[in-house]
Amino acid sequence: MITPFAPGLAGRPAGIWPPSTSPVRVDAFDLSVVDDPHPLYVVHQAEIEANWEREINANPHLFNGQMVLQRHLTYDQGVIRGVAHVIPYSTLLWWRKRPDPEGALHLFGFAVIVSSDGAIIAIRMSDRTANPGQVYCAAGSLDLSDIVDGKLDVAGNMAREVREETGLALSEAEADQHFYASHKDNRIVVFRLYRFPVTSSEIKARIEAHMPHDKEQEIDGVVIIRSADPIAHNYNPLMLPILDCFFSGIGR
Secondary structure (H helix, E strand, O other): OOOOOOOEEOOOHHHOOOOOOOOEEEOEEEEEEEOOOOHHHHHHHHHHHHHHHHHHHHOOOOOOOEEEEEEEEEEEOOEEEEEEEEEEHHHHHHHOOOOOOOOOEEEEEEEEEEOOOOOEEEEEEOOOOOOOOOEEOOOOOOEHHHEEOOEEOHHHHHHHHHHHHHOOOHHHOEEOOOEEEEEEOOEEEEEEEEEOOOOHHHHHHHHHHHHHHOOOOOEEEEEEEOOOOOOOOOEOHHHHHHHHHHHOOOOO
16 A cells, blocks of 8 residues: 655654555655765765775776765655765775664655556666665666756656666556555655566666667666565565555555
């Protein structure tokens, strides 16, 4: 059952938003990006840089590009509002290792690709990435290219990431009217169903044909999902509420 978020400050969304197993409908976004550095980066810069040295030594394919990390999020009457800062990617890698990841919120989007035969098509991340072996929807953190007139374009981010990673164009699909959101450990995933008029095997073949041409080589496999079984694959935890909702009939 989809239940509404309680309105209020979401500096620690697990205490205010509904349980992570209860995605909520989102009607609109008002996500601003400000110019000053994220307080988390200012306070912990030395630790972040030291951790980056360890990360890059273990995986030299990582790139310390600019991305966006939220400082504040609220939900009220179907609208997610927030304030974010531009950070180096190294900040996210340090922050997500914290046992209690306070001081920031990481909001990102999952475009849920649905085939004509009722499957979800996901990807498995390669060893070149920071999430090797994890299975989730084609996605990437919001970055500078997703900022339009000082606001974050979540739908534009989804379309760009899907195109870059899979070669698919979301414009070919029928997008559901609404977005939804769920959370875990100060990570907030916004997702939307995109229904393609072709079968899962056709979508898989198209993605596999694109993979050799992806200069980043972020994907090492395509995964066809036909159930909500949480141990069927090495899922990113934020995939599980999406699978539960979809395969229980919500959104079908």
